[in-house]
Amino acid sequence: MSDASGVVPGEATNDSDVAEPVDGKTGNPAEAVLPEEAGSDGRMGDQESPSERKNFVIPREELECSLCLKLFFDPVTTPACGHTFCRECLALALRAKPNCPLCRTPANIDVQSHPVNAVMSHILQTHASEEYRKRSSEVKLEKKRRNPRHGIFFSNLLSFPGGKVHLHLFELRFRTLVSRALATDRKFIIMQRDAPIGCIVNIVTSRSTADGRFYIEGLVESRCRVDQIRFEEGGHGLECGEAHAIVDLKEDEEEREADNKLSEGSEQEKKDDKSAKEDEGVMRSNPESKGWEQNASPAVRYREPMEILKRAIEGLEEAMGDYQFKMTRRVHGDPPLNDPEQLCWWVCRVVDSHDDLRMACLTTDSLLARLAVSRQLIVLGCRDARTRWWVQTFAVGGILAAAVGYAVVGDFS
Ligand SMILES: [Zn+2]
Ligand SMILES: [Zn+2]
Incomplete structure (x- = not known):
């Protein structure tokens, strides 16, 4: 099989972002030879000798990134000056300064979503495919090895996976946070100060104003333990930290x-x-x-606590009343009744007080414990909803009584 496809056994062949070479040639590592149709548009034909017309030779240097001095990987070209770099190399360079690293032309682009240079990518994959594959696995390994530091947005409010954050950022340090996130993986950390645990937020949409403020919408993705928190050089007071994913205990554990x-x-x-x-x-x-x-079956451990939690949520619906519960669903979505983990996060988002219990949900690595705490939260949420109802009723009643009283007294004075 591997002989037929021209792929060396043992190499990563299932990389989804590396297309199969068109002709299966492994390519010449020294230089790329392009067939006529790829390089010539016919107009230049009469100026070239027949041998030049047949094959277009690209010197190897033309396929190298001037930043890492290696074969381009995921090549992107700046729109203003047309210089090409590896995506990761350019992202790193623009983090330091928003100018083309070669000619210093301003380059205010979102590198991660910038389109790949399709022609260059095609040339690399068809005419240097073996080396390109090696580069691909190399880059992936490097990405895994590096535990990237992320900017931290300290908030008084707790965030939970599956939630959304809408932020209007005008402080210089948080503007730096957003531009850095947009230039890399679009992620930052949101957490309470002095809490050991925060959440990773992925920026879904961002809008910047002429004076440099940002409106962003982010999706809270997962919780993480954060350490190595310190001020970043040139970050205008931005604090960054290392995020480590928290994984729940497996069922047998x-x-x-x-x-x-x-x-x-x-x-x-x-x-x-x-x-x-x-x-x-x-x-x-x-x-x-x-x-x-x-x-x-493995999920059986969670079945009973899930049923208890579902009944508790029905109780909450009753306590909140139709209108209030409808509004809650509009904001937080329907309760994900078949996913114990997501259901717990849903409860934490809906019952937005009792931070001690909600923090316990974030901290624990036991899903069973989280289900139990979530149920406790719902019970407290029901109590709060009923209290709120009485307070509102008394308030409205009081205002009505005062209004009637005023009308009556006013009538007679
Ligand atoms: Zn590079
Ligand atoms: Zn340039």
Whole structure:
């Protein structure tokens, strides 16, 4: 198979962003030879000798990025001056200064969404395909190795995955945050100051005004642990940090943890109540229940807490009333009832008080624990909704009474 496609075995062949070479040639690493139709438009034909017309030779230097001195990878060309660089190289250069790194022409472009230089990309992939593949896996490895630092937007409000943020940024440091994010991966960190955990926000749309302010809409993607927070050089007071993804415990790990807690608990109980401990011992060594657990589908651990949470949400709908709940759904979307993790984040967004519990949801790496805390949040949310209803009723009643009183007294005075 690999012989037929001309691909060296063991090389990354499933890279989605590297198109298959058109003719399967591996290309000459020293220079690219273009067939006539790719380079000549016919008009120049009568000025060239027949051998020149047949093959168009591009010197190897023309295919190299002047920043990394390697073969172009994901080449982009600046619109104002027409200079070509690797996308990553240009993004890095523009982060330092928004000018073309070769000729200093102002280059205010969004590098990540800037279209690839299609002609150059085609030449690279068809006439230096083997080297281009190597560059592709090299760049991917480098991206993985580097844990990029992101700008931090400190907020008093907690954010949760799946939520949206709308920001109007006018401080110089936050304008720097946005332009840096747009020049790289469009991401920044949002977190409370002194909280160990924040969320990664992906900028979906951004609009800048003539005086340099930004209106941005961002999607909160995932939570992360943030460390190495410090002021960035030339960041005008912007603080940046390293974001590390937080991964929940796997189901079997969670099971082991629960077992440990159970045995810890029974150690405690042993002192108080010996018979209870024995009962539990019998239950846990029951082969029937063990067999059931082993045969159960993985999601079964979350099924019961999910059902409890769903019923709690129905209770919340009742407590809020039709109109209020409809507005909530309009803002936060429908509760994702089949996805335990997303459902917890939905609850955290909807019940927007009790920050201690919401922070606990962000911090824990146990989905079971998060489901339990989410239910607690819903119960408190119901109570808040009812309190709010009474307060509003009394307020409206009071205003009406005052108005009637004024009308009556005013009538007689
Ligand atoms: Zn480069
Ligand atoms: Zn230039």
